[in-house]
Every structure is written in structure tokens, then in C-alpha cells.
Amino acid sequence: MSITRRKFIEWMGLAGAGTALGPLQAQGASSAAFKGYPDSFGVLHDITACVGCRSCEDACNRINVLPSPDRPFDDAGVFGEKRRPTTKAYTVVNRYERREKGVSDSGGHLGSPFFRKIQCNHCLEPACASVCFVKAFEKTAKGPVVYDPTVCVGCRYCMVACPFEIPSYEYEEAYTPSVVKCTMCSHRVEKGELPGCVEACPTEALIFGERKNLLKIAREKIRKHPHRYLNHIYGEKEMGGTSWMYLSGVPFSEVGLREDLGETPAPAMTSGALGVIPMVVGLWPVFLAGMYGMNRRREKIAQEEKTRAVAHALDRAQTQENPSTAKDTRSRNIGGKK
Amino acid sequence: MRLKNKKKITVPGLLFCLCLLSATLPDMVACHDGISHLSAVDTVRPDVITIDSMKVFGALERAPVPFLHDLHVQGVLDSPTGKNRPLKETCGVCHLSDDGEISWKFIRRRDTTRDEVRDVFHANCMACHEKMKIKQEPTGPLSCGECHVNAPRVTFTRVPMGFDKSLHYRHSNAHQDKCGTCHHEYDSKARTLSHTPGKEDTCRVCHEKKPTTNPVSMRNASHRSCIGCHLKNTDVDSPGKKINGPIHCSGCHDQGTVSSIPKVKVLPRIKRNQPDTVMIKTGDVDVDETYRNRMDFVPFDHKSHEIYSETCRECHHAGISSCNNCHTLKGSEKGEYINLELAMHQPGSVQSCRGCHEKEQEKKACIGCHAFLGGDRDYNQKECSKCHMTSDAREGTTSSEDRIDQAMDGALENLKENHGPAATLLTSRKMIHATYTDAEIPETVVIDDLVDEYEAVTFPHRKVVKSLLTGVKGNTLANYFHSNKGTFCQGCHHNSPATEKPTQCGSCHGKPFNKRDLLKPGLMGAFHRQCLECHRLMDISSPAGCTDCHEKKQK
Numbered sequence: 001m002s003i004t005r006r007k008f009i010e011w012m013g014l015a016g017a018g019t020a021l022g023p024l025q026a027q028g029a030s031s032a033a034f035k036g037y038p039d040s041f042g043v044l045h046d047i048t049a050c051v052g053c054r055s056c057e058d059a060c061n062r063i064n065v066l067p068s069p070d071r072p073f074d075d076a077g078v079f080g081e082k083r084r085p086t087t088k089a090y091t092v093v094n095r096y097e098r099r100e101k102g103v104s105d106s107g108g109h110l111g112s113p114f115f116r117k118i119q120c121n122h123c124l125e126p127a128c129a130s131v132c133f134v135k136a137f138e139k140t141a142k143g144p145v146v147y148d149p150t151v152c153v154g155c156r157y158c159m160v161a162c163p164f165e166i167p168s169y170e171y172e173e174a175y176t177p178s179v180v181k182c183t184m185c186s187h188r189v190e191k192g193e194l195p196g197c198v199e200a201c202p203t204e205a206l207i208f209g210e211r212k213n214l215l216k217i218a219r220e221k222i223r224k225h226p227h228r229y230l231n232h233i234y235g236e237k238e239m240g241g242t243s244w245m246y247l248s249g250v251p252f253s254e255v256g257l258r259e260d261l262g263e264t265p266a267p268a269m270t271s272g273a274l275g276v277i278p279m280v281v282g283l284w285p286v287f288l289a290g291m292y293g294m295n296r297r298r299e300k301i302a303q304e305e306k307t308r309a310v311a312h313a314l315d316r317a318q319t320q321e322n323p324s325t326a327k328d329t330r331s332r333n334i335g336g337k338k
Numbered sequence: 339m340r341l342k343n344k345k346k347i348t349v350p351g352l353l354f355c356l357c358l359l360s361a362t363l364p365d366m367v368a369c370h371d372g373i374s375h376l377s378a379v380d381t382v383r384p385d386v387i388t389i390d391s392m393k394v395f396g397a398l399e400r401a402p403v404p405f406l407h408d409l410h411v412q413g414v415l416d417s418p419t420g421k422n423r424p425l426k427e428t429c430g431v432c433h434l435s436d437d438g439e440i441s442w443k444f445i446r447r448r449d450t451t452r453d454e455v456r457d458v459f460h461a462n463c464m465a466c467h468e469k470m471k472i473k474q475e476p477t478g479p480l481s482c483g484e485c486h487v488n489a490p491r492v493t494f495t496r497v498p499m500g501f502d503k504s505l506h507y508r509h510s511n512a513h514q515d516k517c518g519t520c521h522h523e524y525d526s527k528a529r530t531l532s533h534t535p536g537k538e539d540t541c542r543v544c545h546e547k548k549p550t551t552n553p554v555s556m557r558n559a560s561h562r563s564c565i566g567c568h569l570k571n572t573d574v575d576s577p578g579k580k581i582n583g584p585i586h587c588s589g590c591h592d593q594g595t596v597s598s599i600p601k602v603k604v605l606p607r608i609k610r611n612q613p614d615t616v617m618i619k620t621g622d623v624d625v626d627e628t629y630r631n632r633m634d635f636v637p638f639d640h641k642s643h644e645i646y647s648e649t650c651r652e653c654h655h656a657g658i659s660s661c662n663n664c665h666t667l668k669g670s671e672k673g674e675y676i677n678l679e680l681a682m683h684q685p686g687s688v689q690s691c692r693g694c695h696e697k698e699q700e701k702k703a704c705i706g707c708h709a710f711l712g713g714d715r716d717y718n719q720k721e722c723s724k725c726h727m728t729s730d731a732r733e734g735t736t737s738s739e740d741r742i743d744q745a746m747d748g749a750l751e752n753l754k755e756n757h758g759p760a761a762t763l764l765t766s767r768k769m770i771h772a773t774y775t776d777a778e779i780p781e782t783v784v785i786d787d788l789v790d791e792y793e794a795v796t797f798p799h800r801k802v803v804k805s806l807l808t809g810v811k812g813n814t815l816a817n818y819f820h821s822n823k824g825t826f827c828q829g830c831h832h833n834s835p836a837t838e839k840p841t842q843c844g845s846c847h848g849k850p851f852n853k854r855d856l857l858k859p860g861l862m863g864a865f866h867r868q869c870l871e872c873h874r875l876m877d878i879s880s881p882a883g884c885t886d887c888h889e890k891k892q893k
Binding site: 202 | 850856859860863867871874883
């Protein structure tokens with residue numbers, strides 16, 4: 001099969017148009033317009049109401065059948081350090097001292113520390129899912145971001161991508177290590193039950209409900225107690241919105257939440273660069289095949305021209321030397337060459 | 339051996355005590371004798387003046403100079419010549435004066451030209467520093483970069499100075515109640531200062547915060563008057579160091595020094611012909627029908643409120659006059675269109691009655707209950723009459739308009755006599771000092787609705803009620819507004835009618851996260867939130883853990 005230049009340009013044009021349309025659609029789908037699944041669930045964490053009893057950690061441990069911790073759950077000594085979720089604890093509570101002491105007359109009550117529970121925030125458009133090339137992470141319609149260990153290849157891109165540094169990895173597992181993070185008790189939520197931590201929280205510092213209702217509750221709390229809360233619901237817009245949201249009385253950076261994340265969901269940030277990949281993948285074979293074809297054709301023509309020229313030269317030489325035998329010699333030569 | 343050891347401990351101990359004494363003694367009297375306790379090594383200080391005078395002539399060529407004023411004043415006072423110089427001439431070393439009017443610029447009266455001003459600083463600063471160096475006295479920088487530093491070692495911090503009642507009394511007492519020593523009015527035609535007794539306002543009514551020339555800014559006025567007077571009241575012409583009042587920056591603007599000024603315990607009232615009791619009138623003379631007052635006037639106990647506030651301007655702003663002069667029913671330009679209703683009821687403002695009363699609720703004894711009531715409450719109509727009092731005697735016999743007229747007359751009379759309807763109404767108020775009798779208050783309540791992981795709680799109900807009541811004992815605000823025996827119960831039994839048997843928690847709180855009642859916590863949440871939040875806000879350290887309230891259930 002031979003490729004003409006005209007045909008090659010036609011193919012390239014078609015391929016280019018096709019791939020150029022692709023990323024446009026991808027970007028459209030991943031723009032900030034996605035407001036989460038309707039009626040999906042979430043949790044509102046009222047940091048001002050958390051008393052640091054660690055009942056949530058206890059419940060999480062029991063419900064997810066995790067190994068018993070090094071220190072018991074009623075040991076307040078763990079607050080000495082800032083902890084992160086691990087493969088053995090999907091959630092941890094940290095203590096944050098108040099930077100400013102109260103100026104109120106009674107003074108003392110404003111000096112007590114804050115506690116914040118840390119777990120997967122179950123983003124509406126999760127960064128972990130967007131970087132996973134085997135689709136091990138999925139944002140379910142009910143709200144939880146769930147993980148499928150059977151397809152995971154252990155690249156740990158999810159751990160790098162997560163802006164909240166949540167997923168942890170079973171480094172100690174030799175054969176089947178997997179990524180571990182809070183599941184928002186998806187198995188319980190599907191059955192209509194509460195996540196373990198929420199059920200255990202004695203002060204209702206964790207409020208479970210439909211995300212849209214949680215936002216209503218949060219706004220009402222802020223309206224009713226303007227001195228108690230900052231006018232900001234963390235997670236309403238951060239990273240495009242999360243299912244787990246927070247209310248606080250002090251800047252969120254003081255309770256260990258990043259305030260530099262912006263409102264763009266993670267997939268929207270990478271879709272531009274990732275959109276180029278189909279273009280490369282689609283165009284490259286066509287381009288290379290074309291180049292190969294053109295080179296082959298040029299070589300073939302050159303070969304033919306060369307053979308013709310040689311034959312012609314031989315022919316002429318023989319006619320000059322011995323016009324009668326010229327025809328035989330030529331046919332023998334060509335045969336010998338083959 | 340033993341004795342030796344003991345000596346080793348006691349000698350440094352004694353030395354330490356001596357050091358402490360010597361360090362604290364000057365501090366305690368610092369405010370009064372005019373000695374600055376700041377030393378050259380202090381980095382956070384109130385006496386940093388950033389010299390950037392050249393700014394008026396365009397962009398600065400070198401970094402501005404952080405100048406430590408107290409250090410220089412002390413240097414001038416302590417120098418051999420300074421010790422023999424009359425104190426009132428101390429400022430004259432660096433500041434020129436005309437007829438006793440000191441120019442606060444450095445050895446000049448006004449900023450003339452770039453070169454001249456620059457030379458004033460360079461020539462005079464350097465000359466003095468060099469002179470001291472020759473005499474081998476401790477001195478200041480002598481090279482460019484030592485003054486013009488890009489990253490100053492010192493940071494400026496200053497507490498705003500203001501007279502509280504105690505400080506005001508110390509001054510008025512020292513001047514035998516001659517209010518005109520400080521308080522004055524400016525006659526713009528005669529260009530003179532005069533004083534009318536009984537018409538005193540606060541300084542801020544004329545002297546504004548922003549830089550002004552006529553009248554001078556608050557900053558200039560206070561520095562000129564206060565320091566001027568403090569210097570003047572020293573032993574005239576004597577080289578003695580007895581200074582009556584601070585002349586250093588730190589004397590007025592350093593937190594430690596200011597709080598060490600002794601407070602006068604028993605304060606007589608400020609004498610400005612203010613009434614003991616007064617009717618808060620509407621003040622509008624020709625009001626149209628729309629803005630006619632329909633409420634009963636509020637009798638106000640001015641005398642008692644003087645005890646609660648530190649300064650007159652806490653309520654009166656800068657100018658001292660009746661509220662309704664500016665805050666009319668309709669709102670006026672003078673009152674920034676904050677009408678009388680808003681001026682008296684605006685939450686969050688300490689100058690409004692309601693705002694200030696709500697601020698009182700933040701006190702430790704009150705906040706346990708009041709924190710749960712929320713800061714956005716609508717007016718409780720039943721409560722209006724607590725302040726807008728109706729005299730039962732008048733009611734029924736006269737029309738409301740007549741009542742207003744009578745009240746107006748009464749209020750005027752009130753100003754003179756302090757025995758008007760306001761006083762009558764105020765004395766007729768009933769204070770509730772107690773709630774139900776012990777027999778009526780359950781001693782303990784067993785909370786066993788949620789027994790699961792933990793055993794039931796035996797809640798010491800009567801003990802809690804008693805301790806809350808003790809907290810507000812003698813608090814007239816609380817006693818007057820907790821108007822019903824059952825009001826007090828409503829602190830915890832919120833949304834329940836004020837009765838002897840209020841609704842129990844479980845009557846309203848049930849399963850959590852009810853979609854139809856988003857804001858109501860479940861029973862477990864309600865218990866823990868109410869108990870723990872109240873304990874935290876009232877600074878009650880217990881419980882430290884779960885088992886302080888309920889035993890863990892044995893399985």
C-alpha cells in the first residue's frame with residue numbers, strides 16, 4: 001500500500017481535529033460546575049464542640065476491625081504530638097492550643113484548646129481518583145470515596161495527589177499491600193446507618209446528613225452565634241468542595257487545615273495537561289506511519305531510478321562495443337543481480 | 339558541712355531577692371516620679387519615634403531612623419549638666435519653644451527646606467553624640483548606617499492612654515476640683531479658651547484623632563497639655579527631680595507602667611451636675627405622626643450606671659449631652675441617622691443599653707446559660723415593659739399622650755430635683771432574689787435514657803441550681819431580668835415555659851440528625867453539649883474524662 005502526500009495530510013488533519021475536540025469535552029466535564037451528587041451525604045465537624053474524648057477513634061477501630069492501638073483510647077497523652085491517619089487508624093483527633101487568650105471578663109473559658117478530627121474529606125471531585133490510572137478510587141453517589149484494592153497496582157499516586165495527605169500505604173505488607181483511608185463507613189451508609197465515628201460522638205460535634213442540609217445547618221449556626229464561629233464553612237468550596245466540612249472559631253490554619261488550596265477541584269487542574277495525552281497518543285502513530293510510508297516510497301522510487309539508470313548505461317556501453325550481443329549481456333546481468 | 343551548704347543556697351537567694359526588690363521598686367513608683375523604667379536593651383517599647391521627617395520633601399534616600407525617646411530624655415536628665423538644669427528646661431535641649439508653647443519638632447519650628455531639615459538632624463545629633471564620646475560617656479551612633487537601619491532592632495508598641503475614673507479623680511483631687519485646668523471651650527471669635535462649669539465635655543469632642551492644626555489633634559493636645567503640666571508642677575527652677583506625673587513615653591503608654599498606677603478604691607462621683615435618675619425622653623419637639631413615640635419612657639438610674647463604666651464616653655461618646663440630642667426618633671445627621679430605638683437596642687454595641695447588658699451576660703457567672711440563647715434573639719415582647727415601665731397609678735386615668743407630656747415634665751423636673759417619676763418608677767421595681775424552695779427543686783435527677791456503654795448518671799440537680807444562683811447573688815441586672823421564679827430554670831430547660839415543672843430534655847430531643855428538624859441535636863448530643871459547654875464556659879475544670887460523670891458499664 002502506498003501513501004500519497006495528499007492522503008497523509010488528510011489523515012493528519014482528521015486525527016488532529018478528532019483529538020483537539022477530545023480535551024475540550026474533558027475540560028467541560030471536570031469544570032467547577034460539578035456540585036456533587038444530589039442528596040449525597042456528608043459530615044459537618046463543629047470544631048468548637050469537639051471535646052477531644054476520642055470516642056470517634058474508638059468506634060472507627062471497632063467497626064473497621066483494626067488492630068488495637070499502642071495506647072488506649074482514653075489516653076489523653078497522645079495529644080502531645082500531631083498525628084496523621086495511618087493504616088491502623090483511619091481517623092485521629094489532634095489538639096491545637098489557642099494562640100490568643102481570651103479578652104473576655106471571665107477570660108479563662110476562652111483559653112481552652114481546640115480539637116479536630118482528621119480523616120478523608122471525601123472530596124466531591126477527588127484528586128486521588130483523578131490520578132489513579134486503574135480507577136481504584138470511586139466517588140459514590142452516596143458521598144463516600146471508596147477504594148478497590150483488587151485493581152490497585154501500588155503506584156501511590158493517590159498519596160502524592162491528596163491535598164489533605166490522607167491515604168496511607170501498607171508498607172509492612174510484603175505481598176498484597178494496599179492504600180488505606182477512611183471509607184466514611186460506606187458499608188454502613190449504604191444500609192442507612194451512621195458512620196461509626198458520628199454515631200459515637202457524644203457532643204454531636206460530628207453531624208451527619210445530606211450535604212446540602214449540612215450547609216444549611218452550618219449557615220444557621222454561624223448566623224445564630226456570630227462570635228463563636230468564623231463566617232466560613234471549610235470544605236464548602238475548598239478543592240471544589242468536600243463531603244466532610246468544618247466549622248471553627250479560629251482561622252482554619254490554626255487547627256491544621258490548609259487555607260492555600262483554592263476552590264479549583266484537583267481534576268480541573270490536571271485536565272489541561274492530561275488532555276494533551278490523547279492528542280499525542282492519537283497523532284503520533286499516524287504521523288510516524290506517514291513518515292515511514294513516505295520514506296519507503298522515496299527509497300523505492302530512488303531504487304527504481306537507479307536500476308533504470310544502470311541498465312540504460314550498460315545498454316548504451318554494449319551497443320557501442322558490440323551492437324549485436326548487447327541485448328543478451330543486458331539480460332544476463334540483470335539475472336545475475338537477482 | 340551542712341551549714342556551708344545552707345550558706346551557699348541562702349546567699350544567692352538573698353541576692354536574688356535584693357535584685358527583685360530593686361527591680362520592682364522603681365517600677366511601682368515609675369508612673370509617679372517620671373523615671374522611665376525602659377533600658378537601652380528593651381526591644382519592644384512604646385518610645386520608638388520613627389524619624390522620617392524628610393518624607394515631606396519627596397522619597398527618602400536612606401532608611402528612616404528609629405529614635406528611642408525615653409533613652410534620650412533619661413540621658414539628658416542624667417548628664418552632669420542635666421542634673422543642674424531646672425527640670426522644665428529639659429525639653430528645651432531638643433525642642434524650641436515660643437511663649438511656653440513647645441514645638442515638638444527637633445530643634446526647629448517648621449519644616450523649611452530639604453537641606454536645612456537634614457542638616458538640623460545631622461549636625462545636632464552627631465554633635466551631641468561626639469561630645470559625649472570625647473567625655474568618654476556612653477553615647478549613640480556616629481556612622482550613617484547605625485542610625486539609618488533597614489531592619490530596626492526595636493519594635494514599637496503602645497497602649498492607648500485614657501483617663502479612667504480613678505485617674506480622673508487623682509487629677510481632679512490634686513487640682514481641688516478646678517475643672518478648668520484641663521477642660522476648656524474655644525471661642526473662635528475671641529480666639530481664647532474659656533471654661534464653663536458644668537459644661538465639661540471629653541477632650542475628643544474637639545481634638546480629633548486625625549492630624550489637624552486648629553484645634554490640634556488629640557495626640558498633640560494631650561502631649562502638650564499633659565507633659566507641659568507635669569513639667570510645670572515640679573518644683574519651679576529647682577534642679578530637683580520631683581516630677582508630678584510622667585514625662586516619658588513609657589509613663590503613659592507602657593502596659594506595665596500604666597497598670598501599676600494605684601487605683602483609688604472609693605471614688606466619689608464625678609461632679610458635672612448629672613442627675614441621679616432620669617427619664618430617657620424622645621427629644622423630638624415637632625414630630626410627625628409616623629415618628630411619634632408610642633412607648634412608655636424608660637426611667638434610667640444614672641447614678642448606678644456610673645459605677646459600671648470607667649469613663650463618661652463609654653456611653654456618651656465624646657460630647658456629653660442627652661442621648662436624644664443626636665439620636666432622635668427619626669434619626670438625624672448629628673446622630674449619624676442612628677435613631678433612638680437603634681441607639682438603645684443595637685446588639686453588639688457597648689453604647690446601647692441592650693448591647694452593654696448582653697456584654698454583661700458574657701461574665702463567667704452568666705455565660706453558662708446565656709451562651710445557649712444565641713446572639714440574634716428577637717425582642718421578647720413580654721420583656722419590653724421591663725424597661726419601658728408604665729406607672730400603674732397613671733394608667734387608665736390619662737391618655738397615653740398625656741402620659742408622655744407628664745413624663746416629659748417629670749423628666750425636666752427630674753433633672754433639677756432627682757425626685758421625679760423616674761425615681762419613683764425605679765424604686766417600684768421588684769427584684770427576684772430566689773427561685774423555688776429547696777423542696778420544690780429535685781435534689782438529684784437520674785439520667786438513664788441512654789444507658790449503653792456507660793451506666794446512668796446521677797445528676798446533682800439541686801447543687802447545680804444552687805451554685806448557679808450563688809453566681810448571680812446581688813447582681814441587680816440578673817435579679818431584675820430573671821423576673822419569674824422559673825426564669826432561672828429556663829437557663830437549662832430552654833424553650834420550656836417558666837414553670838415549677840419544666841419540660842425534660844427527652845421531651846424534645848430524640849434521635850439525632852432528623853431531616854425535618856435540622857438544628858435540633860439528638861438526646862445524647864443535647865446532654866453532652868449542654869453540660870460540657872456550660873462547664874467549659876464557666877471554667878469548671880471537671881469532668882476530666884467520661885467516667886467522672888458515668889461509670890463504665892461492666893460487660
